[in-house]
Amino acid sequence: MAVEPLLATRAQRAFISTITIQAIAVLVLIGITFRFVDEHVQLRATRYKTLPCYLALFALAELFELFMAFDALRLRNIIQLLGILIFHVALMVFAALQVHQTKTALVTMSAAACSVEFSFVNCEGPGTLWNKVQPFLITAPCIIAASWVLMLFWVKALYAEFGWAIFHVVGANPKMKEMYQWYQIMICLLKFDFFFFSGVTMQLLIVVLQRNSAEFGVTISAIPIVLILLVLCGLAVQREVKSVMTISLVMMLAALSYCMVVYKLVRFYQPGSAEQYETTRATLTIFTIVAFILLLATFAVGLRCFSDFDRGLQSSKVHSIPVRPSTSTYPSGNMSQKQSNTTGVPLGPRISIE
Missing domain, CATH: 1.20.120 (Four Helix Bundle (Hemerythrin (Met), subunit A))
Known part of the structure; x- marks a missing residue:
């Protein structure tokens, strides 16, 4: 049974595609939120720095997750794939927390004060900045949660696929x-x-x-x-x-x-x-x-x-x-040698880590 190269199987391509599409969608939502807020407040003020911080952290997180996904597929590392699933849950929690933190930064006036003197930036409710960006902030963790379900399905498929690959590594x-x-x-x-x-x-x-x-x-x-x-x-x-x-x-x-x-x-x-x-x-x-x-x-x-x-x-x-493994590495008549070394690495007895 051959070890498939990187991204040669449907499960591998689907896993990477899910992470990539999710990353693009979430970063677009965060970017839209950032633009709306930047139009009305001074982001250099300490109170409003939560938005550029959120954008920078999520950009770093999505790039890191994509790198980890490619690395896990390259290494056929099931443990790292499980780590990515846990990390994805952390991203979902972080995105959900940002809804509260953005509201804390933007909404600084009470309902009573807003009824007396309305402020587009500092009040909540219809016609305010918070009401404008809230749907984008709420959608982000929802997309992350939906992508996690898909990732879980593909990781199960990859677990079965990588079993034979690991067979060639561990004694x-x-x-x-x-x-x-x-x-x-x-x-x-x-x-x-x-x-x-x-x-x-x-x-x-x-x-x-x-x-x-x-x-x-x-x-x-x-x-x-x-x-x-x-x-x-x-x-x-x-x-x-x-x-x-x-x-x-x-x-x-x-x-x-x-x-x-x-x-x-x-x-x-x-x-x-x-x-x-x-x-x-x-x-x-x-x-x-x-x-x-x-x-x-x-x-x-x-x-x-x-x-x-x-x-x-x-x-x-x-x-x-x-x-x-290469089928031309060994003479066709020497099947025992061909079966004993399929990776180019000296091998002892092997067993799956599954």
């Missing part, structure tokens, strides 16, 4: 199977770590921090440091380099402390600083908590993967991308 020993699964979880966590760290950083840079503040400089400098940390950790766990892995795990502990000290949640709710976080408090809180939990999980899984070093899994990690 027959059940312990090897378990170790490889933990390795896949680790790599997947590292990718999501980067997105959620970038999400928290982007929100703080756009909405809260002043360019002349010390915290702004620290936040900017943290981006390449975290990226290098995640890349080195991924290479270390794949190549089983103990020294680099040790440094990566120690830096993760430092990063956990950074999240709790610099971006501590109490600042979002303290009376002295609560006002500047008012229109982005919900998403900042969720992003910060998720980023912390993911980094903590990555550290724990990293320790688990570290304990599996030098136990015979490195070859499977390095040669983990299945390829379509």
